[in-house]
Amino acid sequence: MPANKKLLILPGDGIGPEVMAQTRRVIEWMARRRMVSFDISEDLVGGAAIDARGTPITDETMQAAKDTDAILFGSVGGPKWDKLGFDMRPEIAILRLRKELDLFANLRPATVLDPLVDASTLKPEVVRGLDLMIVRESTGGVYFGTPRGVETLPDGQQRGFDTESYTTSEIERVARVGFELARKRGKRVTSVEKANVMQSGLFWRQTVTALHARDYADVQLSHMYADNCAMQLVRNPRQFDVIVTSNIFGDLLSDLASMLTGSLGMLPSATLGAVQPNGKRHALYEPIHGSAPDIAGKGVANPLAQMLSFAMLLRYSFDMEEDARLIETAATAVLAKGLRTADLASPGATPVGTVAMGDALLAELDRVAG
Numbered sequence: 130m131p132a133n134k135k136l137l138i139l140p141g142d143g144i145g146p147e148v149m150a151q152t153r154r155v156i157e158w159m160a161r162r163r164m165v166s167f168d169i170s171e172d173l174v175g176g177a178a179i180d181a182r183g184t185p186i187t188d189e190t191m192q193a194a195k196d197t198d199a200i201l202f203g204s205v206g207g208p209k210w211d212k213l214g215f216d217m218r219p220e221i222a223i224l225r226l227r228k229e230l231d232l233f234a235n236l237r238p239a240t241v242l243d244p245l246v247d248a249s250t251l252k253p254e255v256v257r258g259l260d261l262m263i264v265r266e267s268t269g270g271v272y273f274g275t276p277r278g279v280e281t282l283p284d285g286q287q288r289g290f291d292t293e294s295y296t297t298s299e300i301e302r303v304a305r306v307g308f309e310l311a312r313k314r315g316k317r318v319t320s321v322e323k324a325n326v327m328q329s330g331l332f333w334r335q336t337v338t339a340l341h342a343r344d345y346a347d348v349q350l351s352h353m354y355a356d357n358c359a360m361q362l363v364r365n366p367r368q369f370d371v372i373v374t375s376n377i378f379g380d381l382l383s384d385l386a387s388m389l390t391g392s393l394g395m396l397p398s399a400t401l402g403a404v405q406p407n408g409k410r411h412a413l414y415e416p417i418h419g420s421a422p423d424i425a426g427k428g429v430a431n432p433l434a435q436m437l438s439f440a441m442l443l444r445y446s447f448d449m450e451e452d453a454r455l456i457e458t459a460a461t462a463v464l465a466k467g468l469r470t471a472d473l474a475s476p477g478a479t480p481v482g483t484v485a486m487g488d489a490l491l492a493e494l495d496r497v498a499g
């Protein structure tokens with residue numbers, strides 16, 4: 130018997146624990162019906178860890194994260210912890226995980242499922258069938274660049290500063306992830322930066338261009354300034370297949386792209402590290418929606434993004450395409466039946482709660498698995 134797959138679950142704050150509880154039911158279903166069992170451990174992160182242990186993530190949790198096969202992350206943060214010092218924010222938990230596990234490629238899909246085409250604020254004909262993937266660099270750029278800080282100038286006023294910087298290898302490795310993904314999809318990559326105003330942006334463009342010529346000439350590459358990309362995403366999002374961009378631009382553009390689909394409550398993400406000599410790679414999976422403190426504890430959150438993050442985990446960490454598809458098919462089927470949580474509800478429709486959505490998903494899993 131091969132060793133069980135190790136899974137570290139970090140529900141975090143806000144709606145994280147609620148949507149994770151429903152996802153646990155999917156994991157149990159997988160064990161029961163598909164004979165895939167996981168060695169599961171669960172731990173505190175973010176505000177929950179600050180309250181219990183005085184730090185957003187302990188060294189022990191970091192070690193467990195390094196030792197596991199895959200991390201299923203909920204979300205962190207909330208008003209309760211907003212006044213803490215810069216290094217004590219709940220967000221430090223996710224930033225530290227990304228940095229110390231070298232999770233450099235953040236994959237953020239934006240897909241419009243047919244039953245939800247009317248949930249978008251854009252016209253159905255603009256978003257129908259949308260399927261784009263943002264590959265956001267996630268361990269470099271202005272998020273981590275030095276020098277950074279606040280200094281006092283000779284004239285007595287203060288100056289706050291951060292540094293955007295990218296090395297050749299940092300750009301190449303994330304661009305490779307984008308090119309490889311594009312090969313399995315629409316074979317088109319748009320590399321996004323501000324080469325017109327930033328040195329690091331021009332360098333990004335040149336580096337991606339050289340890599341493309343060297344190794345990925347079969348993929349169609351185009352370049353776009355980040356501001357234009359924001360505009361194009363709203364004007365005609367279906368022109369894109371894979372977008373590869375820096376940490377900060379990816380942060381902005383992925384929020385924008387997620388709203389093209391009408392619901393943040395639907396979108397999963399994966400953050401991957403490099404494949405190591407033993408064939409394994411660190412990987413973390415989380416919904417895009419964040420901790421949503423305004424609806425936390427009310428039982429109304431949409432658990433689908435967390436469940437779809439688990440589907441991505443099956444696909445990318447364990448190569449379990451068929452099982453991943455089961456969850457995705459069940460999610461689409463539930464929506465096709467008209468079930469909606471509040472984030473998706475159309476005027477007049479009665480939204481279902483978190484647990485009811487979990488019930489429906491499980492029933493649909495039973496059905497699609499036959």
Ligand code: IPM
Pocket residue numbers: 220223224380
């Ligand atoms: C995200 C979030 C994080 C980020 C925060 C919570 C640090 O906005 O994952 O997009 O800025 O990367």
Ligand code: MG
Pocket residue numbers: 380381384
């Ligand atoms: Mg963000």
